């Protein structure tokens with residue numbers, strides 16, 4: 001009997017397992033229904049990074065302030081169909097970034113996740129999703145170009161707490177701020193220049209056009225405690241003006257969205273509009289602290305400040321769109337993620353345009369300096 005020798009198929013080289021990189025996009029979050037407005041605001045106003053009071057005072061006061069703001073905020077979100085567009089737009093940015101990262105680098109499998117600070121998906125759920133996916137590494141990417149203890153700092157604290165609870169321990173790198181990254185500045189300046197040229201074409205001959213760089217406001221006390229936000233906003237404005245390369249450009253920095261009676265950064269966007277009316281110049285508003293559309297651009301800038309400008313007699317009101325998923329902007333984020341992955345355990349301030357940020361970042365991880373008060377409370 002002839003015995004056939006069973007031949008095993010030629011061994012195929014097993015493909016090397018790709019490094020699984022979870023990129024976690026931080027943003028503030030917004031209500032997904034009218035009923036969510038109050039709990040969203042309660043999460044925000046009871047965050048110790050926002051209201052720097054002892055817990056016994058912060059909890060009741062935060063709830064009170066949230067309750068008092070609910071009506072106005074609900075009316076604003078009603079203009080947007082009863083919900084914030086921030087989550088779908090952040091998810092779109094995540095999909096675009098994921099595609100860009102996976103296209104650029106064969107050795108990694110990148111997946112983008114979203115962790116919102118005050119409304120779902122919150123850090124707890126996102127950390128579980130990252131753990132379930134079995135990521136090898138984590139990159140934390142705040143969708144705030146400038147570092148503030150109230151935004152990026154608070155999100156980093158919430159993320160650390162969420163990871164601690166489920167013992168998610170992976171090498172983690174953080175892009176703490178990217179206000180002076182050259183590629184991001186070029187991409188943003190390109191969109192702004194386009195909006196400027198369009199506005200220029202609509203402004204009557206002989207009337208000036210001023211860019212109002214409108215940043216989200218911050219209570220002055222927070223800046224005095226060492227928050228680098230204002231300084232980084234100023235740096236980013238200077239970088240954008242330089243990248244636009246328009247000689248004799250008329251521009252001004254101002255601050256919007258004041259929500260508490262304390263003294264906030266000045267001048268306010270209202271004051272800047274009054275000045276534009278006095279100077280008889282049209283304005284182009286660029287939201288410098290936001291990289292996607294939401295209530296503070298679509299309602300505050302597009303409805304409220306537009307109406308105010310009209311009432312004050314500003315001879316023209318235009319608004320530059322935020323970056324959203326603009327391909328050049330997403331490509332700049334992809335490069336930042338690649339850079340920070342190559343940076344060993346370094347944190348990203350060293351990438352702030354290739355220079356170290358000269359200011360102490362209160363609460364920023366790369367300096368090791370802790371936020372001024374107790375660890376942030378993670379919303380339930």
Ligand SMILES: C=CC1=C(C)c2cc3[nH]c(cc4nc(cc5[nH]c(cc1n2)c(C)c5CCC(=O)O)C(CCC(=O)O)=C4C)c(C)c3C=C
Nearest residue numbers: 028029030073084086148150151216218259289294295296
């Ligand atoms: C004391 C209050 C607040 C501080 C400080 C603050 C800082 C801050 N916020 C952003 C970005 C966003 N804010 C958004 C909404 C929002 N912010 C506050 C209050 C403070 N923010 C409130 C009460 C709200 C809710 C809306 C409202 O009631 O007006 C949002 C999301 C908006 C959405 O539609 O989803 C963003 C984004 C920055 C960059 C910042 C400081 C640097």
Ligand SMILES: [Fe+2]
Nearest residue numbers: 028216257296
């Ligand atoms: Fe805010």
Ligand SMILES: [Fe+2]
Nearest residue numbers: 147176177349
């Ligand atoms: Fe930083």
